[in-house]
Amino acid sequence: MAQRSCESAPRSRPRRPIFSHRRFSATRLLIRPGASQASGATVKVPDIKVTPPGPKAREIVERDRTYVATTTKSAPIVIRRASGSVVEDVDGNLLIDFSSGISVLNIGHAHPKVVEAISKQAAEFTHFAGTDFYYDIQARLAERLGKMTPGKHRKKVFFGNSGTEANEAAIKVAKSHKKRHMFLAFLGAFHGRTQGALALTASKAKQRAGFFPTMPGAVHVPYAYCYRCPYKLEYPSCDLYCANIIEDAYLTTVAPPEDVAGIFVEPVQGEGGYIVPPPGWMDRIAKIAKDNDFLLIDDEVQSGLGRTGKMWG
Template sequence: MSALAQSRHLATPIPGPRSVDLMARRSAAVARGVGTTMPVYAARAFGGIVEDVDGNRLIDLGSGIAVTTIGNSSPRVVDAVRDQAARFTHTCFMVTPYEGYVAVAEALNRLTPGDGEKRSALFNSGSEAVENAVKIARSYTGKQAVVAFDHAYHGRTNLTMALTAKVMPYKHGFGPFAPEVYRAPMSYPFRDSEYGKDLATDGELAARRAIGIIDKQIGAANLAAAIIEPIQGEGGFIVPAEGFLPTLLDWCRANDVVFIADEVQSGFARTGAMFACEHEGIVPDLIVTAKGIADGMPLSAVTGRAEIMDAPHVSGLGGTYGGNPVACAAALATIETIVADGLVARAAQIETLMKDRLGRLQADDERIGEVRGRGAMIAVEFVVPGTFEPDAELTRAVCAAAHRAGVIVLSCGTFGNVLRFLPPLTISDDLLLEGLEVIELILRDL
């Protein structure tokens, strides 16, 4: 697999003829509700390149939505998966357990923030882990209400759709949703600046705004948990103002409210720390992980304070596939790769490189309202020049042109006007800069 050339190459127009054929087969076989960002079909992937069935090599600035953080088909992961699959693929941890599950739990307890005694439980997807975190918080506190935040994304199951803020495409037509879910204002410095500098730069002030609404509309006596992404993902890679998260955490601790950090997209070295909440030195009560945990194998987890994690009764948590042995092997190899290859530091290097290039682009282009993010989780927010008005049309045009040019990019944001970059941490500087150069040329053409 390492023989896959780490260079962009367009053998055909995109999509090529084999991808077009597969799109026709897909239309006849796959439910219409399953969307696709690009009309190409992958054949191989390694490092910073995805090769499609027509031989086109695409620069990967999406990592399968922050999943293949250590690069697709990473050698340690391939070896670990092959070895585990040859020994056994499933027994169900709730029936005949196995060491891999325990080893992953031990690693998570060691790596997540905080020095106190911790426990972990493993599941399959981010949504499933979020639901279980809420279950655990409700069991521990004896309370029912949960508060999420504006622009949040927490998943597509019924409860997590209720927690998710954006209606299209995630919630429209799928209600009614789970009850006892409420929403508070997020610290969104770029958009808060429209209403005053203090709110945009003072995270404690922004947190007090949210806490005031929580107190009045929910009441701490009814609130089991507050769940928040330390850096919001689908909402637009929003980094809250400094002080917002610690102030919120302090209020939760003072009011017997479980603070849940949803690090599904921001965890496992993605932001230049093993977990994004480390940037503000906070220790959540529970932390939810998935995506980058196992380099593409389906696995997720809830990790947290032992007294909270142990609150549910025996057999109250679990699932047939939760902590699948092959996925656990992949997770252990992924963690080993992050540590052995210095990928936390590599994410910080990528941030410096990307912010420098995109910052210079912003200085010459009034359509770029903000460049933001941490590590290899960087975003550009497009606006109508001279305003805060979101420009979703430009964002769609940039994405479409990038895809035709052989660069995988993704959009996000409540208003559909954010271009997000999630390159694998193993991408070369040259390949990353080439991808950004393509974006720059597209913006000039547009």
């Protein structure tokens, strides 16, 4: 992600936001990890003034632990503001945001065009249930997404609140369309943690602990991980064995094709380790789905919308 510089306001003046996309573009300066401080020109990033968590952060972390129900937080970083890829915490530390909102902030924090669009929409109306009524921006967004999506088939867009909700909807669509109950997914996958999506998730055992039974009928197969091939083979001499075994073994033993509604796949596995499969693997998975008449369900929460350098992973 692009990293841009920011100016530091003189101490004698009223405090101004140290991050501003507009000021970045005007100065055309660059923040680089470990950059030296040039007087009034650049800010060193990262810049740790207080070892996190600092005193202000500890107070907020304690309040969060007291009142917020969560099972996932581990890093005691308390954000105050951010711009681009630079985050300032409540104790004044400057950090580089490599998390990127779990790989979805492709244009960074507080991009001026995004801020402008949000402000404009908030001034017009805040919420008008698109499930019950109509408004232009929703229809135009659906049209644009449909045109961006590969394939010549007719396309429809379902708007959800999260990737998990999208996958739950995909489960229901596949079951309704194919009149079947089974699904294939991959070891290392993350598709969400609600009861249906959790059955497909297989990245950490603790996410599933205590919630059995989840949705029945989910069968997991190894992902294409050439660096640590589960079959101890080498690409390309393996001839995509990790894909072929789905048809040669799984569909002939534990997942009858006539019972399989779909296969869930991340084109680049996210929580499983940011694993990029070899060329041809995704095409082979798609062919297996087509040949056996079940749906290919492409989860691109982390790899889509430009994250890989192209619109879709």
